[in-house]
Amino acid sequence: MKAVHVVQGTAVPLDRSDVDTDQIIPSDWLKRVERTGFEKGLFSEWRDGEDFVLNDEAYAGANILIGGPNFGTGSSREHAVWAIQQYGFDAVISPRFGPIFKNNSTKNGLVPVEVSAEVAETLMKAVQDDPSLEIMIDIKRRSLEAPAIGLEATFPLDDSVQERFLKGLDDIGITLTLDADISTFESSRPAWMPRGA
Amino acid sequence: MGRTLSQKVWDNHLVHSGDGEPDLLYIDLHLVHEVTSPQAFDGLRLTGRTVRRPELTIATEDHNVPTADIDKPIADEVSRAQVETLRKNTDEFGITNYPMGHPDQGIVHVIGPELGLTQPGMTVVCGDSHTSTHGAFGALAFGIGTSEVEHVLATQTLPQPAQETMAITINGELPEGSSAKDVVLAVLGAVGTGGGIGAIAEFRGPVIEALSMEGRMTVCNMSIEFGAKAGLIAPDQTTFDYLAGRRNAPTGADWDAAVAAWSELKTDPDAVFDREVIIDGKDIVPHVTWGTNPGQVIPLDANIPSPSDFSDPTEADAANRALEYMGFEAGTPMKNIAVDTVFIGSCTNSRIEDLRAAAEVAKGRKVANGMRTLVVPGSGRVKAQAESEGLHEIFIEAGFDWREPGCSMCLAMNPDKLSPGERSASTSNRNFEGRQGRGGRTHLVSPAVAAATAIAGHFATPGDLS
Numbered sequence: 001m002k003a004v005h006v007v008q009g010t011a012v013p014l015d016r017s018d019v020d021t022d023q024i025i026p027s028d029w030l031k032r033v034e035r036t037g038f039e040k041g042l043f044s045e046w047r048d049g050e051d052f053v054l055n056d057e058a059y060a061g062a063n064i065l066i067g068g069p070n071f072g073t074g075s076s077r078e079h080a081v082w083a084i085q086q087y088g089f090d091a092v093i094s095p096r097f098g099p100i101f102k103n104n105s106t107k108n109g110l111v112p113v114e115v116s117a118e119v120a121e122t123l124m125k126a127v128q129d130d131p132s133l134e135i136m137i138d139i140k141r142r143s144l145e146a147p148a149i150g151l152e153a154t155f156p157l158d159d160s161v162q163e164r165f166l167k168g169l170d171d172i173g174i175t176l177t178l179d180a181d182i183s184t185f186e187s188s189r190p191a192w193m194p195r196g197a
Numbered sequence: 198m199g200r201t202l203s204q205k206v207w208d209n210h211l212v213h214s215g216d217g218e219p220d221l222l223y224i225d226l227h228l229v230h231e232v233t234s235p236q237a238f239d240g241l242r243l244t245g246r247t248v249r250r251p252e253l254t255i256a257t258e259d260h261n262v263p264t265a266d267i268d269k270p271i272a273d274e275v276s277r278a279q280v281e282t283l284r285k286n287t288d289e290f291g292i293t294n295y296p297m298g299h300p301d302q303g304i305v306h307v308i309g310p311e312l313g314l315t316q317p318g319m320t321v322v323c324g325d326s327h328t329s330t331h332g333a334f335g336a337l338a339f340g341i342g343t344s345e346v347e348h349v350l351a352t353q354t355l356p357q358p359a360q361e362t363m364a365i366t367i368n369g370e371l372p373e374g375s376s377a378k379d380v381v382l383a384v385l386g387a388v389g390t391g392g393g394i395g396a397i398a399e400f401r402g403p404v405i406e407a408l409s410m411e412g413r414m415t416v417c418n419m420s421i422e423f424g425a426k427a428g429l430i431a432p433d434q435t436t437f438d439y440l441a442g443r444r445n446a447p448t449g450a451d452w453d454a455a456v457a458a459w460s461e462l463k464t465d466p467d468a469v470f471d472r473e474v475i476i477d478g479k480d481i482v483p484h485v486t487w488g489t490n491p492g493q494v495i496p497l498d499a500n501i502p503s504p505s506d507f508s509d510p511t512e513a514d515a516a517n518r519a520l521e522y523m524g525f526e527a528g529t530p531m532k533n534i535a536v537d538t539v540f541i542g543s544c545t546n547s548r549i550e551d552l553r554a555a556a557e558v559a560k561g562r563k564v565a566n567g568m569r570t571l572v573v574p575g576s577g578r579v580k581a582q583a584e585s586e587g588l589h590e591i592f593i594e595a596g597f598d599w600r601e602p603g604c605s606m607c608l609a610m611n612p613d614k615l616s617p618g619e620r621s622a623s624t625s626n627r628n629f630e631g632r633q634g635r636g637g638r639t640h641l642v643s644p645a646v647a648a649a650t651a652i653a654g655h656f657a658t659p660g661d662l663s
Contacts, residue, residue, distance in 0.1 A: 016514070016515070016518065017511045017512075017514070017515045018390055018489075018490045018515060020490070020627075020629045022608075022627065022629040022630070022631065022632050023629065023631070026635070027608045027609055027610045027632075028610070030232050030233075030260075031232075031261065031273075031275040031276050031278075031279050032275070033235035033236070033239075033278065033279055033282045034236070035236045035239070045630065045631050045635055068511060070390050070391045070424070070490075073390055073391075073424060073490075074326065074421075074422075074627060074629060075325075075326050075608075075627075076324060076325055076326040076340040076342055077232075077233065077342075078233070078236075078324075078342035078343040078344060079343075081342070096391050096394060097394075098424065099394055099395070099424060099426055100326055100340055100341070100342060100421075103341075103342065103345070104342035104343075104344065104345075107342060107344035107345070108344065117511075158219065158358055159217040159218075160218050160219055160356070171348055171356065172244070172246070172347065172348050172351050172352060175221065175348065175351075175352045175354055175356065176351070176352060178212065178213050178354075181212050181213045181221070182212055182223070182249075182352065182353065182354055185210075185212045185223050186223070186353075189223075189225075190454070190455075190458070191451070192451035192452075192454065192455055193225060193316070193319070194226070194313065194314050194316065194445035194446075195252040195253065195445075
């Protein structure tokens with residue numbers, strides 16, 4: 001994956017809780033065998049409604065998505081992350097993420113910014129009031145800032161995940177350096193364990 | 198201090214651990230299906246990597262497959278291409294695949310256990326969030342994304358950050374007419390969709406111990422709906438009896454060694470869980486979801502709630518949206534709500550015991566006029582077993598549509614879909630907006646409630662039928 005150090009820009013306020021991955025990318029889109037072309041499917045059922053925030057010109061060009069709590073719950077489909085990124089978002093801010101979505105995000109360089117409910121709400125309102133509000137997310141400092149409203153917050157990111165973001169590392173490559181450990185473990189597995197069919 | 202069951206299974210699979218790094222866990226069984234794997238196989242080809250342990254990897258076709266006319270090619274070209282891609286990939290990398298129409302084909306979480314591939318103490322992964330199902334055997338089983346599918350194919354391991362532990366204890370016993378589905382729906386009502394995030398849940402207590410393996414799989418299946426990394430249950434005699442004689446289960450002296458090892462897999466008495474939830478089984482009546490996430494659930498004889506019933510403004514707002522989407526007036530008794538479609542199937546409730554429970558209700562009765570019904574067995578083996586017991590005849594006689602195995606209307610990737618505004622009673626696991634078809638309205642229930650609802654025409658328990 002590509003290295004990510006800072007995400008800077010404006011945000012779209014998606015003010016609802018429990019945005020599950022079926023909403024992010026409906027199952028019809030999962031039939032594709034490619035890894036690209038999912039941007040058209042992003043929130044496709046909601047985007048038909050004129051009032052949907054993604055259709056609001058004021059938010060055109062935004063590269064950060066702000067969601068309510070439990071963002072990305074449900075299905076494990078990594079297509080949800082691909083769709084969000086391919087549409088043009090580099091980070092998602094939420095008070096709480098679905099665990100598989102969050103993990104998938106970190107494998108693709110989409111920054112999951114988990115902040116307190118208060119910070120998320122403050123930011124949501126501020127962006128609703130001023131769509132041009134500048135937001136800066138710094139991976140190294142694990143920080144979220146919106147200087148115009150005096151907002152500063154930090155977010156959790158495991159050391160190893162942070163390092164992968166900063167260096168753009170390939171997970172599989174890292175694991176394959178432990179090949180000898182894997183072989184040692186394999187030699188200790190009981191012979192009766194299933195070998196499929 | 199003692200360790201919990203999940204900590205023991207975790208520790209038993211530790212390949213490598215280091216400060217500031219996630220633990221590297223060995224994966225005993227990797228299940229693969231057509232939807233979340235194509236890009237992973239592409240990744241292997243791009244980097245020139247191979248599948249490290251093809252014999253620990255099993256594939257099947259389930260999400261896209263039609264449940265009728267399976268002797269013909271899949272009509273939807275994009276679905277057909279995806280299924281054909283799986284066949285090509287499994288051929289190229291030497292992986293066993295159970296294709297549409299094969300007697301062992303079925304929903305990936307149904308076939309793993311029934312072939313004896315899922316065993317206590319194992320680590321099981323699949324590019325599918327309902328992999329938690331396999332936790333019913335005391336396995337550490339969880340859903341992964343496509344990048345992780347590629348990682349497991351290439352290395353047979355996964356880096357995993359530490360998780361909290363969560364005990365969900367169901368005391369006492371269930372009232373007559375309640376099932377495993379009602380247990381997990383009641384848990385969802387108690388903890389909400391985010392209550393398990395960051396934790397591995399262990400279901401325990403007398404109600405869980407009294408459940409069959411099918412029932413335990415139903416409970417563990419929906420662990421992901423409250424956000425848990427995994428859900429599991431300590432193996433016991435019920436588990437061993439289920440496994441004995443299955444195709445991939447050990448035999449002879451190996452069986453004895455395995456049972457001895459499996460019997461150690463339980464939480465130590467002095468282990469401490471990070472989170473605890475305790476529910477009294479006697480309070481678990483038949484449940485139904487009324488909204489658009491699985492935490493929006495009520496007893497079947499309750500009224501549809503009002504946003505003002507929720508003190509949390511986020512929940513009130515979500516309730517408001519859900520009422521609008523579902524086309525509901527707050528305060529309406531749930532049992533007054535008519536449904537158009539009944540779906541009995543999915544990795545949650547498509548096993549033989551589920552079909553027996555639904556058939557018992559259907560026997561000698563007729564489905565309501567104009568009701569669309571689908572009974573979709575979880576696998577070729579479940580279908581064959583049901584037919585050997587004559588269950589299909591009971592369903593057909595009652596007016597139910599008896600289908601071929603697959604995921605079907607759980608997620609509407611095949612032709613089985615709801616139309617906009619249609620309402621279903623479904624034994625599946627997700628009532629998200631549009632989950633069963635664009636604009637469709639889904640209510641999650643147990644197999645017995647689904648069958649009774651098909652007959653009554655509105656939400657009903659078997660006890661409500663004359």
